Amino acid sequence: MEVSPLVQDVRPPTFQPKVTQLYEELFQYDDTIHSDGFWTELFLLRPDKTSFSKRLENVSADQFLHHQHEAQELFTQALAHIKANKLPSDEIALDTLTVFLAGVLSKRYTNPSSDIIEVLVGLERVDIVFTDFANVLESLIRNGRSLNIRRKAIEVALSLTSGAYQTSLVSYFTHKDLFPALMKYIQDIDDPAKAFEPFTLLGLLANYNKFEFLNPYRLRLEDFVNEAVIEKIATGLAATCTSIQQSYIGVIDDMPPDTSWSLANTLSYIGLGVLAPIKAINPIAVSEDHKERFGVLPGPEIAVLLAVYDFVSANKFFTSSLLQSSGKKDPPFAAFLSMISYLLHHAYRSSRATLYGVLCLITLRIIIEDPTACKRLCDPNISVSIQLCRQRPPTLPPAPQARSFAAHILDICIDTINHNLRRRLDLTLYAASLRLIHRILCCLAQNHNHLPYHWSLLWQSLLSLTKFLQTYAQDIISQPVDIQQLTTPLFKSLTIAVAAGNAFLQDPSSYDDLFYKLVESAPVLEAIKKSFSIKPEGSATSVPIDVLIQTAKHFHAILEQEKGVGRLRNMVSSRDVHRVIRDGYESLEVPDLVGMGVEDFDLWREGEERGLVKRIGRGCVEDVRRLVG
Template sequence: MEPSPLTQVERPETFQPKIIRLYETVFRDEDEDVDLSDGFWEEFFLHRPDHAGFKRILETISPDDMLHLQAHSQQLFQRAISRIQQASAPSDEIALETLTVFLDAALSKKYTNPSSDIIAVLAGLNDADTVMSDFVAALDTVIRNGRSLSLRLKAVRTSLSITATGFHTALPSYFTHRDLFPALMKFTQDCEHSSQVLPALYLLGLLVNYNKFEFQNPYRLRLDDFVNDAIIQKIVTSVGDTCVKLRDAYVAIQDDMPEPWSLGSTLNYIGLGVLSPTSRPTTPTPGAEDPKSLFAALPGPEIGVLLSTYDFANANKVFCFNLVSTPAPNKSDPSPLSSFLSLTSYLSQHAHRSQRAALYTHLSLFTLQILVEDQSLAKRLCSDESKLSVRLCRQRQPFLPLVKGERTATSVILDLMIDGINHNLRRRLDVEYYILCIGILLRILSFLSRTKTRIAYHWSELWRTLLSFFRFLTTYVDDIRSLRRSSELVDILVNLLAFALSSGENFLPDPASYDDLFYKLVETGDSLAKFRDAFGLSSSTSMQTLVNVSSHYQTLLEGGGDQAKAKNKILSPREVNNVIKQGYSTLSIEAEEGLDRWERFREVEYKIALKKIARAAIEDAKMLKEDK
């Protein structure tokens, strides 16, 4: 009997998608370069991409092998550009997705000569300008006028991929030649959700910071004169939503919302927690993983949006006004400014955990300094119009008094500075950070004093914090003096307290608050004299003013004047206050002129820090697109 021609073929154990075979064909190692046919590419861009499979294939290719295969990688790049330009579905979308995976893998390899080798892989040195210009032009067209928002978003992400991964090569320069700013702004205008705006903002931040200190960056110039309120409000809203998401990641590790009153909380407070009807701890217990390591991994990669936020704030007054005044989308939601201040609070309490966290905390303080330096914005931040409710971090002691309800933005910023000072004390002090905190405090007090503006605030916490900082610096004087800019920090700290003493009656809400400042100073005893001697400030008029005021009242309290009748008598707080009031008549404060003077923020002075921040944002951009 003849065997049947219909024999059953065994099915393979694993099924390989057709697109994987096409990827392997593109990057097959051959002795001679072979042009792949039009039919091959037609089929290639009809199959849905397999991102994971394509990435695996590309990861197996060494940098040298990628250079060896440059004829085919160039074909892939140029054919994909052509498909994007044709704007025909679904090939253009497939081409964008394919390029995003390809560029991420190809640009991440460790080439011997990164700029020239990458250009060789993508376009060839002879055709680089033409091919790369066509590529950026194609992206520009899609971002601006693509047939769907999802396609346009993919073009933004592809642009972000090549900018982030190739930031330290010549590739981003092609984006500066073309100027994607109008396309990015139009894309932002058309976005339906704030999350869609994030990649465009991220891309803008990287482009603004590309060689910004080496040449006149066109994106930086674009920020200066952009005045479209509707688009700026969308950007500000996106920033606020992102800040909430980043803040909530800290809360997820340790929920620091104070527990409302209950029988259980009251029993716990007086030490009878065993009688509590519930066993809920006063501080929620984090999961099994060490909370320190969890906190150290934060903030999330979306934090890079603070770079474009800073650049906008530094360049554009319309942006600053909208950041300060844009209301919450819904009454139950925080405003963008509230969200930004809340995130800054959490960043400040955890800034010491990593250099990355510290850099982004610095960046948020740059933005705050720019805001408080503007006199019209400072006025708004102090007014009832600016009142807002902000969730401040309470994950580490010491805690500031819990204020419920709305209050002025300035009072919240004061809290941020106090918390920052209290929670980052260490021998290897972050001097730059403390200069920023003290500098922002000086700018706020200077404005309040000149305009005689009085805001409700727990001023005693500020004086307590500043004087504690004096004691800390004195204790670790040998460690502090060796740090760069430490003498500058010491000077502005002394000037700030001396200014408060000489001008406090202009901004403190009542005489009792002014008396309290002197009370806190008297409480320090001889700490100020020790500080003066430790840092060699004998010739400082401001420092001597502080010491003289303290000594004046110490003499009175020890019975050196009529105000304290009995020497060695232990005085009550009320009696001390009476001595302070009576002592004004014999007190002379010789404060220096210009204690409240400050220099406006100048970006070039923070050049090194901003370059470090840009590098951190680049790495976060890579993380962000991997998450997506």
């Protein structure tokens, strides 16, 4: 009996989308030459990026090499459909190529540069194909028919650049300068947050082999002065920084309570803000779950900081615009500092977070080393409110929200010092933080800016660090880092405060407290000088730590003299010490500031820190790969 053609076939247990079937057919490793119809269908169906990415994960580097025909065919056909400029196949081809490049370039090859070229196009065709490829992407980014297709072209460039960063393939983007096209895209967008991808790509390109040849993107950064584009970049950076900050707040919410109406606001409104009561915010206990969630932060979008570093290093106009930009919500630089506060508060949780923390501190150092920028940051008449991290004790003491940028930066440095103390101290992180403190104090002393600030906390943090260094001297000395990179800015900062504190401290009590803490710390200072064999450097007429020790001895001598004549009892109270300190000012010999960095501070020199800069660059590249993958 014949079976009726109307009998229904057995329903399959699951339905597989047609595009997924095509992905499976594409990598069957049977050297099939796919028909034009196959490619037409592939680039007409909505891509399933997740499915395609999983399929590529199952292909090893050896399989790609041994069956390179399929990969080369896909790359060639995708490029052809992009060049055809027909909707929707060109956009689908761009999406497919982004995922494909991320999959291919994520594999570990024995000879990365030659193997990847062989997989994608073949060694004999690479110059022709990749020159054409770079030209097509540049044209699309600059003049694509829509912002959507222009963004997709940027994503392809990001996928290739991050995946092939250690190969010669990225050189095709240096021969074909993408900078004007990327800047034009940023100029044309309406939402500044969309500047993230081109700005991040620019950071990768500006760092590519920059110690081996004259990188053209660095030269482009130096000359760029388009104010409208820079404003969009700054505003987009603020959005990214806020997003990163929110990821930390999502673990522990340390935002202050709503103060839309309060006594403090009312007093501030009528000019009596100094009388307003300030309520401390109690830190929340950190659980194991919190620690685990903090450990994976920040997210990969943090890689945008590489571009910020390069722009700040090369372009004073960008720095000035960043500091002065107001933004639609918060000032971009305020959002930048707030994000840095959260990052550095938790820097010790991973080497990756520490590395980004160092990058932030270096970026701030470069900004502060510009005299014009530094004056703005230290100007007490320019104040801003910044949300600083308060997620773990010890927390910073409550302070008026609107303060100078310098006050907020000093708080960030103090927080970094207090929250990242470990027996195996990260000397690079601490040295970067201490150099920042030193430079701010130099600027304040030069310009006689009397900065309202809780100076006592700064002295306490610096001298507590000194005690920590002495306690774990053997562990610290054993590290392959020059300890004087840390001790020099540490003791120079304290010496500047001793010699020129009257130029920037807002009241005598802050000065008294510094000397009181030095008197207390005299034994530690003497011990640490011996432990680390601290010697003079450069043109210094005296060693900073010697100045501190002699200052402490000066007041110790007065105390002993007072005891000798019976003015003091054997048990000296803190009130007695403070009185002796005030009486001893007149006889104190003010130290010479030559060599302390006030007039001749050391500038950041990238060439002297190649190893560190390259490590930072590699870390950013890995995060961009995570983003596009």
